[in-house]
Amino acid sequence: MIIRPRHNWLRMLFVWRGSVLQQIFPRLLLLGLMSLIVVVFHGEFFNYKIPLNPAPFTLIGVALAIFLGFRNSASYERFWEGRRLWGALLNYTRSLARQVTTMSGLPADSEQVAYFVQLLIAFTYSLNHQLRKTDPTPDLKRLLPPDLVQALLAVKYKPIMILQEMASWVQQRRAAGALDSITFTAFDQNFNELSNIVGGCERIASTPIPYPYSILLHRTVYIYCFLLPFGLVDSIGWMTPLFVVFVSYTFMALDAIINEIEEPFGTEANDLPLNTMSRMIETTLLEIIGKPALTFPQNKEAYISD
Amino acid sequence: MIIRPRHNWLRMLFVWRGSVLQQIFPRLLLLGLMSLIVVVFHGEFFNYKIPLNPAPFTLIGVALAIFLGFRNSASYERFWEGRRLWGALLNYTRSLARQVTTMSGLPADSEQVAYFVQLLIAFTYSLNHQLRKTDPTPDLKRLLPPDLVQALLAVKYKPIMILQEMASWVQQRRAAGALDSITFTAFDQNFNELSNIVGGCERIASTPIPYPYSILLHRTVYIYCFLLPFGLVDSIGWMTPLFVVFVSYTFMALDAIINEIEEPFGTEANDLPLNTMSRMIETTLLEIIGKPALTFPQNKEAYISD
Amino acid sequence: MIIRPRHNWLRMLFVWRGSVLQQIFPRLLLLGLMSLIVVVFHGEFFNYKIPLNPAPFTLIGVALAIFLGFRNSASYERFWEGRRLWGALLNYTRSLARQVTTMSGLPADSEQVAYFVQLLIAFTYSLNHQLRKTDPTPDLKRLLPPDLVQALLAVKYKPIMILQEMASWVQQRRAAGALDSITFTAFDQNFNELSNIVGGCERIASTPIPYPYSILLHRTVYIYCFLLPFGLVDSIGWMTPLFVVFVSYTFMALDAIINEIEEPFGTEANDLPLNTMSRMIETTLLEIIGKPALTFPQNKEAYISD
Amino acid sequence: MIIRPRHNWLRMLFVWRGSVLQQIFPRLLLLGLMSLIVVVFHGEFFNYKIPLNPAPFTLIGVALAIFLGFRNSASYERFWEGRRLWGALLNYTRSLARQVTTMSGLPADSEQVAYFVQLLIAFTYSLNHQLRKTDPTPDLKRLLPPDLVQALLAVKYKPIMILQEMASWVQQRRAAGALDSITFTAFDQNFNELSNIVGGCERIASTPIPYPYSILLHRTVYIYCFLLPFGLVDSIGWMTPLFVVFVSYTFMALDAIINEIEEPFGTEANDLPLNTMSRMIETTLLEIIGKPALTFPQNKEAYISD
Amino acid sequence: MIIRPRHNWLRMLFVWRGSVLQQIFPRLLLLGLMSLIVVVFHGEFFNYKIPLNPAPFTLIGVALAIFLGFRNSASYERFWEGRRLWGALLNYTRSLARQVTTMSGLPADSEQVAYFVQLLIAFTYSLNHQLRKTDPTPDLKRLLPPDLVQALLAVKYKPIMILQEMASWVQQRRAAGALDSITFTAFDQNFNELSNIVGGCERIASTPIPYPYSILLHRTVYIYCFLLPFGLVDSIGWMTPLFVVFVSYTFMALDAIINEIEEPFGTEANDLPLNTMSRMIETTLLEIIGKPALTFPQNKEAYISD
Structure with missing residues (x-):
């Protein structure tokens, strides 16, 4: 995820890093060149004038607006639901840490409580790795006893285990008589929530x-953009390349953003920072049981959190 | 459901399988031919010139945008709600499997626990078959004891039974004294959720x-598309067939997609993969009680999961 | 509610029953005739030419799109919320039937359990009758003992009673010691849900x-449609009546659909089939306690469920 | 809130009462006059012709559509959320009345139960008065014992008290041993809901x-409407006043409706009928404990419920 | 947050304070001047006429409508979700205050109850300070005993502590035997809610x-606005500066509002009034335990609550 300070309005026009301009630049260049050629030949090829004007493009505009509008909101909702689920993960791991320190009958600084909190942290990291299809072994080894790690590596759905x-x-x-059914049920309800988060x-x-x-x-989008020069050349002449690139930039850039945030658990620049969030959960859970927070290495690029 | 890797932007323009182009191709061909005839006769039939231009089509555009936009979101919401319900099915069967292994007072590898988990799996498959109106007998026989299968085949609402x-x-x-009212209620709440999923x-x-x-x-959509050639022929001449097919493609393809995902529990290419999800639930539930996961035959078409 | 099989695209253009065309046909005819007169007189009346063109109609288009789009979604949401509430009614009556058979300490085939389930069914029918303002007496008499029927007929909010x-x-x-507070509370929570459904x-x-x-x-909508012929006559001449009827059909038909589904509990063709749903609930509840399902008379019109 | 029977389509065009036309009539008259002057002078003032045409107005149309569409849905959501909260108030006061009659260990027709139900009714009225900033004293005195009324008049947040x-x-x-912690908690959960309703x-x-x-x-909206005559006069001449009034009516009327329903707890014609709903809650709660319903005086204007 | 009385329609056209006009005024002036120059030179620079007309701008309109519409609703949802979370904070702190006075077995006016309520108030203020990145020390010192303040200043997530x-x-x-597991769980559920509010x-x-x-x-938005004068100068001449400023005002002002409410917890004029809300929570909680409400100093600017 990219987090940059707000610049003044003029500088924002020329930001390069963090916008998707880099990604679509070659295509825009291609379109600009094509438009230039169209202008030079006045839209005529092999003595045949291609007869187009802006009117039919407004008809396509209706379809475009529906497609872009729909895919954009649907993608953003996926992004934001993913974020909400990870927010809920934070809330419910915190709640379980609170419950284990105040309801389990154990002192907050006991070994067993610390073990339970380590399980919560390992749960978070293993969900992260499952979603990103990365290797959970290092994190599991860091957090859990070797025999449990061994057992986990053998199963497919690690967070569930x-x-x-x-x-x-x-x-x-409970079997040891330290807590009653009611307290167990209070834990169990939060386990249900964690199960819902994994499934979500x-x-x-x-x-x-x-x-x-x-x-x-x-x-x-692409047929529209590649036909556009022929539709504009008669009415705006030498301004055609500029406008074609401008219009295409807005549509193609939106298409590119949508593709990134549609799968919010990936590792592209605009995806959710699962690593940063995992570390944040680790920090706050350790704080609850009075353990010192870990220090994590700085990100290389200051304004991107992964 | 179709799951294909993302191609580069150029190849995506020419993807044939998995798009709905196949389905509407004949109609587009018909429209293209019609437009061609209109162009050849300059929109004149029996010496009578049909007087149309793009302006009235933009007036219809308003209505089209509302209809398509509305039906598209309403259909997608149905699709996504269906998906959410099956996601909830995964979550709550997992939660019940967790409860039965930790709250029922039985060892996780006992016969009785395995039987309960088989019930959860059979619940999933029978919901699948009810929604798709397919025959549940093979799956029920595979999972449940014969007398229960017999009883189930006699009733209408099998998942509920x-x-x-x-x-x-x-x-x-509970009658055997193995669990108390509180624990029973914890189970009961998740049964309520399963009941909500079936009803949903x-x-x-x-x-x-x-x-x-x-x-x-x-x-x-169809009147619009079939009148369109007459509206464009005067202003864009020989480009009319191309544009008519382009515009019609966007509208008709959207109409076709909407019709598929509107009923998300069907067996069309873009419907929800109920079979794949049922098998996934079977796998994860068996894993929770330490049983080996089943291996299912591969799908014939690699990028379609049914 | 109308449930018709999907026809092929050509036949769908000429479906008459179940569309709202019947209802607005006279108005469309009137508009068509008016347009014809406008065309014949070239938009001139008493030697005065009414000066209009398509441009101002696109300005109104903005307002129309907002009004129609808003009222359409607002109405559909009411329709769908009504449906969701009746879906929840199915879920929670089923859940209560499950609870009474497994939690009340009574055998599932006892008189008392059957009486409770009859109450659930009567609850459903009386909500149906309250919403449709129809007479609940026959259904109540069929389902409940006479003295309770008597008491119910005296009160205003029957489902609540x-x-x-x-x-x-x-x-x-509970007073008889057959169930404890915890089990009572489990029932009570589902009573809360029924109360929410009635209120919703x-x-x-x-x-x-x-x-x-x-x-x-x-x-x-109506001013727009009746001014439209004057706006189109100069540019599309004899096509005016066709286009005016086409445009008016889309707007007026949408207005008519919206009016029907806005009040989803009515008895118009596109309203929710409360009777069918009530019978479905009766069937599934009786099935749960092992009673034979009732057979209901067929609907007269095959594709309309009331 | 205005509740009128549906008229036929023709009569609906001329409804005066209950539409917002009354409110914006003077402004429309002013605009109509202005347009007339513009037409008479052909858009020329002091020999200077104001050069405008419809094109720039379609550019503004985009902004207008976004603003109106957004503010309209945001306002309607506020209106509908307010209504949903009052619906929930009905549901949870009913649920609490049910609980007090069946769970408190007191007979349903006892003094104490009646007192609790009076508290529920007073809660409803005091929320009504707090939201409308009206004087709750008469209603409180009618419903509660004098010393409690005295205590309530001293505090700021009466419903909470x-x-x-x-x-x-x-x-x-509970202190008297009449109910256990579990039953108390069942009450307490519904108290939480009432707290949420007040806060909402x-x-x-x-x-x-x-x-x-x-x-x-x-x-x-207003700049648009006052510039519009200059943009239309050249192309539609004497139809300008009619169209300007028509367009302005749609925009200004929408603006006026939005302003009314944005604050749904006010006392304007289209606000929520808090008084009617309070009386309805009083009636149904009294019915639950078998008390006769009160008769309230008729509203003066038949189709407005306040 | 700005709360101003509703003016009449004419005065609202000239409101200066509280609108975002102040902020974007320089840019609008710049645009107006530029347009003036374009008009003076008839869009011709160095004997080269820049060929533009309104048509291509309507094509961009589609993209603009999607971007503005989307970002506007997404921002407003963030604003409103923030408000809802603080509303929930009010509800659940009130509920906990109610629980502690009626369920903890302590008299409502005891020291210990007062301490618990102080914790609730401190929770509110510390969340406020964490979100606004301001110094919580003064408020913590005012509300809590010194040693707890000391401990809190050492941790990162103060509300959680x-x-x-x-x-x-x-x-x-509970350890003292004053309340049982069931009552503890009732508290615990509301603690879960507070945890969800913090995380949200x-x-x-x-x-x-x-x-x-x-x-x-x-x-x-900015490219559109700066190209607009060239597109309008040919058709509306001397009206160009007026229209360009009008169009730009609507787009730029919307952009500016969006930027303010996107981060609802900031301290700009249109952000959520966290301070006012914190004080309101303090007042109502103290009222519940019968303590006198505090008087807070008036805001300097009457119509802004911070």
């Missing part, structure tokens, strides 16, 4: 926006 | 978007 | 979309 | 839509 | 709308 381990922990406390993230990660939408939008 | 069986299972545990899916399956919307949108 | 009766039933079970339906039924919206939209 | 009184009532029942209403009442939106929309 | 302290308070009451606010504060949207919208 860690959740299972937490539930066993509480169940053993898996849902977003496994179900893209229906494929034909992407195809349809992509085609409409 | 399996839920009833789960509730009896828990009630018998039935709601989507049984209540389409009001019929007149489909009729109205369909008519507006 | 039946809910009260259910709560007393459970309270008597009453809210939709008693609070229309603010009146001035209807007036404003109606006026804008 | 009545809620506090209800909680004490239940707490005294206070939120809507105290936080308007950000002020600059109103200013910006207002200015855009 | 105060929540932890509240949970310990309740846990000590942190989510909004730490995750802006993806950066490229701001860049893209900003550029589109």
Whole structure:
């Protein structure tokens, strides 16, 4: 995720890093050149004048507005739902840490409480790795005892298994008579919430926006942009390349942003900073049980958090 | 559901499989031919010139934008709500599997726990079959004891009956003194959620978007497209067929996508992959009780999950 | 509610039953005739030419798009919320039937359980009758003992009184020591949900979309349509009647659909099929307690469920 | 709130009462006169022709559509959320009345139960008065014992204090051993809901839509309307006043409706009928404890409920 | 937040304070001057006429409508969600105050209850300071005992630590046998809600709308506005500066409002009045335990609450 300070209005016109301009620059260049050629030949090729004007483009405008508008909101909702789920992860791991320190009958600074909190942290990291399809081994080894790590590496749905381990922990406390059914149920409700969070993230990660939408939008945008020079050349002449590039920039850049945030758990510049959030959860959970927070290495690029 | 890797922008313009182009191709061809005839005769038939221009089409544009925009979001919401319900099904079957292993007083690898989990899996498959109106007998036989299968085949609402069986299972545990009212209630709340999921899916399956919307949108789109050549021929001449096909493609393709995802529980290419999701739930539930996951045959078409 | 099979695209253009075309046909005819007269006189009346062209109509288009778009979504949301409430009614009556069979300490086939389920069914029908302002007496007599029917006919909010009766039933079970506070509370939570459903339906039924919206939209649509012939006659001549009827059809038909689904509990063709849903709830509840389902007479018109 | 029967389409064009036309009539008259003058002078003043045409107005159309569309939905959502909160008030007061009659261990027709229900009714009326900034004294005196009224008149947040009184009532029942912690908690959860309802209403009442939106929309609408005659006079001549009034009517009327429903707890014609709803809650709550419903005086204007 | 009385329609056209006009005035002046120059030279520079007309601007209109519409609703949703979270904060602190006075077994006017309520107030203020990145020390010192203040100043997530302290308070009451597990759980559920509120606010504060949207919208708006004079000069001549300033005002003002409310927890004029809300929570909580409300100094500017 990119976090930059707000510049004044003039400087914002010329920001290069962090905008998607880099990515679509070659295509815009191609379009600009094409428009230039169209202008030079007055839209005539092999003595045949291509008869177009702005009117039919406004008809396509209706379709474009619907496609872009829809895909944009649908993608942003996925992005924001992903963020909300990770926000809920923060809330419910905090709540469970609070419960374990005040409801389990154990002192807040005991070994066992610390172990439970480590499970919560490992739960967070393993969800992160599952969503990004990265290797969880280093983080699991750092946080959990070797035999549990071994068991986890053998299963497919690791966060669920860690959740299972937490539930066993509480169940053993109950078996030992340290807490009653009511308190167990209070834990259990928050386990339900964690289960919902895992499932919610898996849902977003496994179900893209229906494929034909992407195809349809992509085609409409690109055919529109490549026909546009012929439609404008008669009425605005030498301004055609400028306007074609301007219009195409807005449509193509939006298409590019949409593609990035549609899959919010990826590692592109505008995706959710799962690593940063995992570390933040680790810090706050450790603080709750009075452990010193870890210091993490700085990001290389100051304004991108991954 | 179609899941394809993202191609580069140029190749995406020519993707054939998985787009809805196949389905509407004949109609587009018909429109293209018609436009060609209109161009050849300069919009004149039997010495009578049909007097049209682009202006009135922009007036219709308002209505089109509202109809398409509305039906598109309403359909997508149905699709996404269906997906959310199946996501919730995953979450709550997992939660119940967790509860039965940690709260029922039985060891996680006992026969009875395995039976309860089989009920959860059978619940999932029978909901799948009810929604798709397919025969649940093979799956039920694979998962449940014969006498229960017999009883289930006699009733209309099978998932509800399996839920009833789960509730009896828990009630018998309580009658045996193995769990108290509080724990029973914790199970019961998740049974409520399963009941909500079944009802939610039935709601989507049984209540389409009001019929007149489909009729109205369909008519507006098709009359618009078939009148369009007469409106464009005077101003863009030989480009008319190209533009008519382009505009019609965007509207008709959207209409076709909407019709597919409006009923998300069907078996068309863009519908929800209920089978894949059922198998995924089976895998994760078996993993929770430490049973080996099943291996399912590969899909024939790599990028479609059914 | 109208449920028709999907026809092929060509036949859908000529569907007559179930579209709202019947309802607005006279007005469209009137408009067509008026346009014809305008064309014949070239927009000139008493030697005075009415000076209009398409441009000002696009200015009104903005307002129209906002009004129609807003009222359409607001109405559809009311329709869909009504449907969701009746879906929740199905879910929670099922859940209560499950609870009474597994939590009340009574055998599932006992008289008392059957009586409780009859109360649930009567609750459903009496809500139906309250919303549609129809006479509940026949259904109440069919389902409940005479003295309760008598008491119910005297009160204004019948579903609430039946809910009260259910709560007393459970309270008597508790007083008899058959269930504890925790189980009572589990019932009570679902009673809360039923109370929310009743209140939600009453809210939709008693609070229309603010009146001035209807007036404003109606006026804008009709003035627009009746001025349109004068705006088009100069540019598209003899095509004017066709286009005016086409444009007016889309706007007026949408206005007519909106008016129908805005009050989803009515008895118009596109309203929610409360009767069908009530019977469905009756069937599934009886199935849960192992009673044979009732057979209901077929609807007269195959594709309309009331 | 205005509730009028649906007229036929022709009569709806001429409804005067209940539309906002009355309110904006003088401004429309002014605009009509101005347009007339512009037409008479052919848009020329002091021999200087004001050069305008419809094109620039379509550019402003984009901004207008966004502003009006946004403020309209935001206002309607406030209106509808206010209505939903009052619907929830009905549901939860009913639920609490059910709980007190079946869970408190007191007979439904006892003094104490009647007192609790009076507290619920007083809660409703005092919320009504707080939101409308009217004097609650008469209603409080009618419903509650004098010493409690005295105490309430001294505090700022009266509904919260009545809620506090209800909680004490239940707490005294528990202290007397008449109900256990579980039942108390069931009450307490519904008290939480009442607390949420009070806070929700206070939120809507105290936080308007950000002020600059109103200013910006207002200015855009009025500048647009007052410049419009100059833009239309050249192309539609003597039809200008008619069209200017028509366009301005749609925009100004929408602006006026938005202003009314934005603050749904006011006493304008289209605001929520808090008095009617309070009386309805009183009626249904009394019915639950078997008390006769009150008869309230008829509203003076039949189709407005306040 | 700005709260001003509604003026009559004429005066609202000339309001200066509280609109964002002040902020964008210099840019509008610049644009007006530029337009004037363009008009004087008839769009010709160095004998070269810049060929533009309104048509291409309507093509950009589509993109602008999508960008502005999307960013506007996304920002307003953030604003309103922030408000809802602070509304929930009011509700749940009130609920906890009610619980502590009626469920903790302590008299409402005891020292210990007062201490718990002080914790709730300190929780509110420390969340306020964390979100606004201001110094919480004075408020903490005013409300809490010195040693707790000391401990809080050492940690990063202060509201969470105060929540932890509240949970310990309740846990000590339980350890002392003053309340049972069920009552503890009732408290615990409201602690979960407070945890969700903190996390929800942190989510909004730490995750802006993806950066490229701001860049893209900003550029589109500004390029559009600076090219506009060339597009209008040929058709509306001397009216160009007026129209360019009018159009630019609507777009730039909207851009400016969006930027303010996007981060609702800031201290700009249109941000949420966290201080006012904190004081309001303090007042109502003190009222619940019968303590006199504090009097706070008046705001300097009457119509701005901070």
